[in-house]
Amino acid sequence: SLVANRTGDLDTYQQYLRAKTLYRGRVIDEAITVLESAVARDPDYAPGWALLSLAYNQSPRYRGVTNNNVPLEEGRRILQTSQEKAEMAARRAVQLDARNATGYGALAKLAHDRGQWAEAEDLFKQALGLDVDDPEVLEGYAFMQASSGRSRDAFSTIERLRNLEPLVPVYTYMYAFSLRDAGKIDRAIALLEALPGPSGVMSEARGSALAEAYADAGDFGKAADALLAIRGQRFSRVTIENAGR
16 A cells, blocks of 8 residues: 555546557557546556556657658657656656556666667666566567567567467567567468457558568568558559569
8 A cells, every 4th residue: 555556446447457458459549548537537546657658658659750751850849749758657657656667667668769778778677677577568678679689588578478468469469570580480470360350550560560471481472462451552463572572
């Protein structure tokens, strides 16, 4: 009762659980809306603030900011605002509960995104010291390991993550990409093909992952079909196959 790691309000907790599902499904804007409502209802609920930080941090990626789909200056403004809000929410989480692993993981993710690699490593280790099985922390740490060239460490972290949460599609995609990087293309394809076809951004993620895996296996026809299915564009299959070669 001395830390705010739980709420006495059932509606707040249900909102938090719903937001976690939305966040893991990468329905980011809706997750933010739900979480903002939850922390307004219970401002001392640390897990809500921690998850809200992660959602704020992810939001530019799902608004096209990091894919150059918005003007440069506007993208910088959106990114800076999102990171400032994410830092505020993460610091609120750890202020309320000094043992909230997700909060420290959110701070670590921010440090990594800002190029503060040593600080990010320390924060991720601090988060995992509090909860070695926190999925959101493991996801962020695996991404940092992969982006810094520590592919073997990243593979182990992602494998652990998927074993903990085998039904979360985004974790399965991460595992499939790790299998590809390890040269286990057939296993990656089998894993992705076995997934049900989700809707929205996760459907595109699945199609993109399948297309890349098929291309790695040399099956450019299937790669083209996977791309056409998610984009709905009428590219020439021959053009795509030749580009793949």
